[in-house]
Amino acid sequence: MTVTAEREKALLESVPKGLLIDGEWREASSDTTFDVKDPATGEVLASLQDGGSDDAMAAFDAACAAQKDWARTPAKERADILRRAYDMINERAEDFALLMTLEMGKPLAEARGEVTYGNGFLRWFSEEAVRHYGRTVNGPEGTLRMQVNHKPVGPCLLITPWNFPLAMATRKVGPAVAAGCTMVLKAAKLTPLTTQLFAQVMQEAGLPKGVLNVVSGSSASAISGPILEDPRLRKVSFTGSTPVGVKLMQDAAKNVLRTSMELGGNAPLIVFEDADLDAAVEGAFAAKMRNMGEACTAANRFLVHEDVAEEFTKKFVARLEALKPLRGTDPDSTLGPIVDEGARDDIHALVTEAVEAGGEVLTGGDKVEGPGYFYQPTALKVDKDNPILKQEIFGPVAPIVTFSTEEEAIEMANDTEYGLASYIFSKDYTRMYRVSEQIEFGLVGYNAGVISNPAAPFGGVKQSGLGREGGAEGIEEYTTVQYIGIADPYAGK
Incomplete structure (x- = not known):
């Protein structure tokens, strides 16, 4: 299929350019923008609102406010939202593929492959949402029944790289939604357009306001810094270079945050x-x-x-x-x-x-x-x-x-x-x-x-990071384990 200049222009105009905070697309508090360029030509594709620290905290406040109700939302409802989003992305597969090609550069054939791969995380975690099992067993001594439950870890900060604009977002957002976590998503400044369109689809699929908030900007630290310092944050997930990952882990240690780090490779x-x-x-x-x-x-x-x-x-x-x-x-x-x-x-x-x-x-x-x-x-x-x-x-x-x-x-x-x-x-x-x-x-x-x-657990060892994304392990990264020891009424009888 031949892609015309008119087709490119229409698609770019349809992508939200603002910040998604508490269910609304807003302008940045600084009233500034940053440009997204086509790496095949060097020309500007679009200008987006340049989010900063105040915007990041507004987005995080929205995520925290939504966490309690979202955690109580039945797993089937969360699964249905993910499945609707999966179907909607399939319907707009050519839009997503073209958008990735424009802002990241990969040939359209490869971009279509990423749509299939990236969207697969939404389908996978729509299925995992209702199969996140706990267990109940009798204690070895016969005096307790031991119940193990999985609970949402809480508000998350998700930071994605530029090289797989759709797949890196779905690989983090999918399990967070499935587990019952709210989030602030920070996309790479080089390729934020695909994330913007993905967030719009998640809204249209019925995701409640405040569950997914998106703040793009020219300064990653201005967005992540204040959120990492907030004691309400419970998890940070990052894909990118090892030096940046090490710095994020140092910052996360101050509040003993759960971390998932997918870092460099050789x-x-x-x-x-x-x-x-x-x-x-x-x-x-x-x-x-x-x-x-x-x-x-x-x-x-x-x-x-x-x-x-x-x-x-x-x-x-x-x-x-x-x-x-x-x-x-x-x-x-x-x-x-x-x-x-x-x-x-x-x-x-x-x-x-x-x-x-x-x-x-x-x-x-x-x-x-x-x-x-x-x-x-x-x-x-x-x-x-x-x-x-x-x-x-x-x-x-x-x-x-x-x-x-x-x-x-x-x-x-x-x-x-x-x-x-x-x-x-x-x-x-x-x-x-x-x-x-x-x-x-x-x-x-x-x-x-x-x-x-x-369906496979993705992640490395040594300085390539910690934690796993995808597979049955992927949803575990967004939950905590709670054990309840229940006195066995039949003990000794």
């Missing part, structure tokens, strides 16, 4: 000598190039057995060279831009440093001239001490390094402070279990380059 992709190389190339391509490599789960280090490295590299480079870096609305686009100029400069600096340290550029290796912030799909041949292997690249750059033994591959994979995603390619199932037992990562893909799913 994913190894290991290709063993017995791998199906064609499948490994396709899996590696998906793990690296999804979202232009701008994903915390993106393959960041390609560890390839020396016996198959030449063949794998040749086929993988050919896949990269077939990509077409174009604006995401172009039907021929298979690679979108980097989100902004600064991020593209950071990527190029990593490539330059890798080459200076002895790395060899196999393809790409430079910025794409012209409008927007495109970067060439790049493959590098490096030694295992190259500095690029220590960095999260967050772009379409694949460093390839060889290994000789399984033990060496495991050692290289674990040589990072991060522990989010990892990938193993081998025909040997016993090797899959053996290696996954020894590598220090929260997610393992076996002969698969894309493994994220709303």
